[in-house]
Amino acid sequence: MASSHGELRHLLPESYKRLVASWLEEDCPSFDYGGFVVGESEGEARLLGKSKGVVAGVPFFDEVFKQLGCTVEWHVKEGETIEPVRQCATVRGPIRKILLGERVALNILARCSGIATKSSSLVNALRSHGWKGTLAGTRKTTPGFRVVEKYGILVGGADPHRHDLSSMTMLKDNHVWACANKSGSTKSIESIASAIPVAVDAAKAAGGFATKVEVECRSIEEANAAIGAGADVIMLDNFTPEGVREAAKQLKTEWASKGKPPGTFLIEVSGGLTESNAATYASDDVDILSTSSIHQGTGIVDFSLKVSLR
CATH class of the missing domain: 3.90.1170.20 (Quinolinate phosphoribosyl transferase, N-terminal domain)
Incomplete structure (x- = not known):
C-alpha cells in the first residue's frame, strides 16, 4: 500500500x-x-x-x-x-x-x-466487484506479535480495525447481559435487544465523546435497539449474505426517515467472511467487512x- x-x-x-x-x-x-x-x-x-x-x-x-x-x-x-x-x-x-x-x-x-x-x-477482489467500503481485520491476533500483524494489514491496503480493548468499546452479547445483571435490571429485561440501551449508556458514560461504541447484533431488533441507543457502529454478526443486504438496506432507509442519514452510524458485517465469499456480503449499504482471514492462519x-x- x-x-x-x-x-x-x-x-x-x-x-x-x-x-x-x-x-x-x-x-x-x-x-x-x-x-x-x-x-x-x-x-x-x-x-x-x-x-x-x-x-x-x-x-x-x-x-x-x-x-x-x-x-x-x-x-x-x-x-x-x-x-x-x-x-x-x-x-x-x-x-x-x-x-x-x-x-x-x-x-x-x-x-x-x-x-x-x-x-x-x-x-x-472486493474492488473488482465495485464495492467501495472498508475491509478490516479483527482483534484475533497473536499475543506479542499484534503490531506486526496490524502493520501487515495496513501495508496490504486494509484497515487494522481496533488495536486493543482501549481503542473502541465493542459490546458483544456477554457485555450486554453482564452490564444488565450488574445494574440489577435483569428482571425487567426480556431480551438482548432490551438490554442494549443499558450497555450503550454505560459505555458512553465511561468512554466519553471521544470513544466510539460498536454493538454486535444478531437480529434487526437488536440493531434497531443499538442505533436508537446511539451506537456508532452496528455489527451484523453471522447473517447470511442475503440477510445482510436486506438488513443493511432496511436499517439505512428506515433510520434516514427518522433523521439519521447515512454516516450517522456505520454498518459492519462480520462472521465467517473469507476470500471466497466476502463479495457476496458486500452492498452499497454495508460500510465495513471485517474478517480474521486476512491475518489469522495466512x-x-x-x-x-x-x-x-x-
Whole structure:
C-alpha cells in the first residue's frame, strides 16, 4: 500500500524496538555457538524473495539488524509485489551479526508479507466487484506479535480495525447481559435487544465523546435497539449474505426517515467472511467487512538470506 500521507512506518510506536530486542533475546538467550565459529569477518547477504507476494515488515527487518550493528539497503519498496526470485535488499556488517539476526528478521518479514499479500488480494477482489467500503481485520491476533500483524494489514491496503480493548468499546452479547445483571435490571429485561440501551449508556458514560461504541447484533431488533441507543457502529454478526443486504438496506432507509442519514452510524458485517465469499456480503449499504482471514492462519512470503564475504 502506497500512502499519499506519508510512510506507514511512521505510525509505529517506539515500543516495537523493545519487541525486536526481546525477539533477538528469545532466539539467543545464552551462547551463540554458530557465531563463535564464524568470527568477526565483514561481509554482506542478499535478501531474496522466493515466492510471489507483497513486501511488508521493512521497519522490523531494519530494526533487527540496526540493533546488531548492521545496515540494510533495500532494492524494492514496501508494498511492492515481487515475483521470484528477486533480490529485495542487501544486508552488510559482521557475518556473525548477520547470522545472529537472520532467522528473527526472516520470520517477521515472511509473516508480515504474507498478511499484506492476503489483505491486498481480498481488497482487490472486493474492488473488482465495485464495492467501495472498508475491509478490516479483527482483534484475533497473536499475543506479542499484534503490531506486526496490524502493520501487515495496513501495508496490504486494509484497515487494522481496533488495536486493543482501549481503542473502541465493542459490546458483544456477554457485555450486554453482564452490564444488565450488574445494574440489577435483569428482571425487567426480556431480551438482548432490551438490554442494549443499558450497555450503550454505560459505555458512553465511561468512554466519553471521544470513544466510539460498536454493538454486535444478531437480529434487526437488536440493531434497531443499538442505533436508537446511539451506537456508532452496528455489527451484523453471522447473517447470511442475503440477510445482510436486506438488513443493511432496511436499517439505512428506515433510520434516514427518522433523521439519521447515512454516516450517522456505520454498518459492519462480520462472521465467517473469507476470500471466497466476502463479495457476496458486500452492498452499497454495508460500510465495513471485517474478517480474521486476512491475518489469522495466512501463508507466508518466502525469503532467504545468502551470505558472501566482501
